[in-house]
Amino acid sequence: QFLGSTEVEQPKGTEVVRDAVRKLKFARHIKKSEGQKTPKVELQISIYGVKILDPKTKEVQHNCQLHRISFCADDKTDKRIFTFICKDSESNKHLCYVFDSEKCAEEITLTIGQAFDLAYRKFLESGGKDVETRKQIAGLQKRIQELETENTELKNKVQDLENQLRITQVHASPAGSVTPKSPSTDIFDMVPFSPISPQSSTPTRNGTQPPPVPSRSAEIKRDLFGAEPFDPFSCGAGDFPPDIQSKLDEMQEGFKMGLTLEGTVFCLDPLDSRC
Secondary structure: OEEEEEEEOOOOOHHHHHHHHHHHHHHHHHHHHOOOOOOOOEEEEEOOEEEEEOOOOOOEEEEEEHHHEEEEEEOOOOOOEEEEEEEOOOOOOEEEEEEEOOOOHHHHHHHHHHHHHHHHHHHHHHOOOOOOHHHHHHHHHHHHHHHHHHHHHHHHHHHHHHHHHHHHHHHHOOOOOOOOOOOOOOOOOOOOOOOOOOOOOOOOOOOOOOOOOOOOOOOOOOOOOOOOOOOOOOOOHHHOOHHHHHHHHHHHHHHHHOOEEOOEEOOOOOOOOOO
16 A cells, blocks of 8 residues: 655655654545545566556556665564655655555565665666667667758759759750760769779770779778767767766766665665776
């Protein structure tokens, strides 16, 4: 049963939690006297956070990210009650969530502590590169779309130039003296490039050999417009966009703060330089 959540002044502390529990228990008694039932919820605990769902519709009512949870405890005077304090992502206020579980209050508290430890290890191992990867991919897709638009505009400009060149040639040639061009050359009187045909030493019209085509260096990794290809999995921490970097900084602060679990603090070493 979900008693609800209430704002607290501190992110940690047994007394802080006790005051919140007393407040929400009193509110529950008032609701019961009015004929209202305490809603039942389903919890999903993972290394990403704690989700509070409607048990029937599976609709997510609250999604508490794990690095925002700073305190977790079960009530030693009432074995049914367990709580955790989480910093709200929108208001940045600390909210205490209170639950009533008949059999597994202590087990749920320990599970949240284990999930926090695993999440911290995963964050260190990945170096934070898997954070908000979808945003990076979306940014990459946006960049591709911009390049495609730019490419289309360039094609249109080339087509316009070709049309202008045709008109100029028609006006410049005397009537009846227009000679059909060989199908082997384009409008610029050049032999079309074919990736299949070898670059043979065919002499040009003036009898000289064409200059050798410089070989592309495999070391130069740039696209058609001179920009280096973007790889969301190889960029360093300083290469992240501002919104993603702020998310990383927030996660670092959350993990540095640690999680207090009923008197036991998850003492985490400082984040290494990879993060």
